[in-house]
Amino acid sequence: MIPRERIETTARELMARAAIDIPEDYLAGVRAMIDREKGELSAFVLEAMLENWRAASTDRRPMCADTGLPRYYVKIGNEARIEGGMVALEEALRRATAAATHDIPLRPNRVHPLWRTDHDNNVGIFAPEIDWSFEPGADWIDITTVHKGGLFGTDWRMLFPGDGIDGIKRFYLDTLIAFGRRGLACQPAIVGVGIGGSKDACMVLGKQAACLRIVGDRHPDPKVAALERELTELGNRIGMGAMGFSGSSMVVDCHIEVAYTHTGGMPMSVHCFCLSSRRATARLHADGSVTFRTDPAWFTPYLRRETVAWSPQPETSASSV
Amino acid sequence: MVTAAGNLRQLRLKTPASPADLARLRIGDVIYLHGVIYTGREGVYRRAVEEGVPLPVDLPAVSNVNFHCSPAASRQPDGGYRVGAVTATASFRFAKWMERWFALSGAKVIVGKGGMSGEDYRRFFRPAGAVYLTTVGYGTGALLGRGVKRVRSVHWLEELGIAQALWVLEVENFGPLLVDGDLAGNSLFERENAKLGERLRTIYEGLREPALGRYGETTDRGDEMV
Incomplete structure (x- = not known):
């Protein structure tokens, strides 16, 4: 049984880690970009x-004052038992958000969209968002929090099958260029691309691809993985760097997620995670112990399953847990 | 680590900023502020400029540096305020108030995010003898937070709330900031956008147009939102 109180304290700790400590995979990705960057302003x-992230960790203060819209991704093992059930889990996450x-x-970014009412605690109607997924053969729960700004750097478009890979590349470029000027996309960033699904699923998948996969992670489909590499390289060839200044630092990594879609369409979304890409994950084990990490490991083979029934496969994917 | 960034000029700017100091600034210079600055954004502008409410503090005597920011400040048991991270908010939305705000406040330095248009600089900033400094990266919240040494006072807190109130901050080594708009009305972002324009012609080469257009789609990729 996973104790309710442990969920709340863990979620509070996750909020602090996400806001303060830049994930190591992302930091390594940005460091590598600086060595290649020829634009002096970028x-x-x-x-x-880099200096800012060091200051944040040393001072234990948030790396960015726009601490975004704090939210959670929860993966529940099929065998996990939670004290008080799902309603208690949701309440623990809301309490942790307010306290943190x-x-x-x-x-306190969260306000009512019309009346601008502010509870000063980032909690309100549908806030924080909680996305759910499940994992067979597990008795733990994984909680990930993501802090991401929300105004620019994301777009959606209905493409059609005939538009092909060219259409995908064009819309990807359109989005990066439109939002990249003056650095409104907060680039460089991890860029997530959702392809397929229904319109809403397409947006959700692209966001998850940006926020829940680490730098260097590749999609298990080799052709999708090749397109990820190609889009990363394409984005860095636009000629735009950090803050929209001349340079090559636009895309730290590109992650693509695909979902089966309507036979007549090919919806696509593009999401830029922040230059301060903020995420933190914890696993709460059945014995009440907690382990922290920065890789959400959200996209498991089970989550990406293609068949009617699930039968476990040999572990080949980099994102297996 | 030797990187391409080594060639930029770094300068300290003391507040209140003098006309001579401002005249030395060129677009692309890296600036660190020392002294006193204050926050003010749409809430303050509406109240002071549109509603004509007298300023709650003698701004010209306090500072001539206006920061477009909402600090992540939380109230402490002793009645003071703790400032964690500090980041600017996008400034282009405030251009319409600048001309009258300069006259009212005596501001000579605007610190914000993302700059305003070169036209705004030439119409409003140049006549007022004012420059625009942009925060970097959007943002270096921890570094800027570290640069805030003390909250000296806060005004219009009840009327406008934490985010929109006028905060007077004592700062030291507050930066880095980049000069986007200089006294001549040049814009760093516009210079960089122009360089990008030359590359855009080639990046789309060989990619077929989608079958259907899109409502609201921009047809000129040189366009920008600001």
Whole structure:
């Protein structure tokens, strides 16, 4: 039985880790970009970010004052038992959000969309969002929090099968260029691309691809993996770097997720995670112990399954858990 | 680590910024502020400029540096405020108030995010003898937070709320910031956008157009939102 109180304290700790400590995979990706960057302004911005992340960790203060829209991704083992059930779990996450907003502090960004009512705790109607997934043969729960700004750097478009890979590349470029000017996309960033599904699923998958996969992770389909590499390289050839200054630092990594879609369409979404890509994950084990990490390991073979029934496969994918 | 960034000029700017100091600034210079700055954004502008409410503090005597920011401040048991991370908000939305705000406040330096248009600089900033500094990366919240040494006072807190209130901050080594708009009305972002324009012609080469257009789609890729 996973104790309710443990869920809340873990989620509070996750909020602090996400806001303060840049994930190591992302940091390594940005460091590698600086070495390749020939634009002096773009290189300067990236160096300032490195210094900023060091200051954040040393001072234990958030790396960015726009602490985004804090939210959760929860993966529940099929055998996991939670004290108080799912309703208690949801309440623990809402309590943790409110407490962390005051204690860290996070900016109370969440307001009513029309009346701009602010509870000063990042909790409200449908806030924080909680996305759910499940995992067979497991008795743990994984909780990931993501802090991401929300105004720019994301777009959606209905493409058609005949538009092909060219259409995908064009829309990808359109989005990066439109939002990249003056750095509104907060680039460089991990870029997530959702292809297929229904319109809403397409948006959700692209966001998850950006926020829940680490730098260097490749899709298990080799052709999708090749397109990920190609789009990463294409984005860095636009000529735009950090803050929209001349340079090559646009895409730290590109992750694509695909979903079966309507036979007549090929919807596509593009999401830029922040230059301060903020995520943290914890696994709560059945014995009440907790382990923290920065790889959400969200996209398991089970989550990407293609068949009617699930039968476990040999572990080949990099994102297996 | 030797990188391409080594060639930029770095300068300290003391507040209140003097006309001579401002005249030295060129677009692309890296700036660190020392002294006193204050926050002010749409809430303050609406109240002071549109509603004509007298300023709650003698701004010209306090500072001439206006920061477009909502600090992540939380109230402490002793009644003071703790400032965690600090990041600017996008400034282009405030251009319409700048002309009258400069006259009212005596501001000579605007610190914000992403700059305003070169036209705004030439119409509003140049006549007022003012420059625009942009925060870097969007943002270096921890570094800027570290640069805030003390909250000296806060005004219009009840009327406007934490995010929109006018915060007077004592700062040291507050940066890095980049000069986007200089006294001549040049814009760093516009210079960089122009360079990008030359490359855009080639990046789309060989890619077929989609079958259907898109409502609201921009037809000129040189367009920008700001």
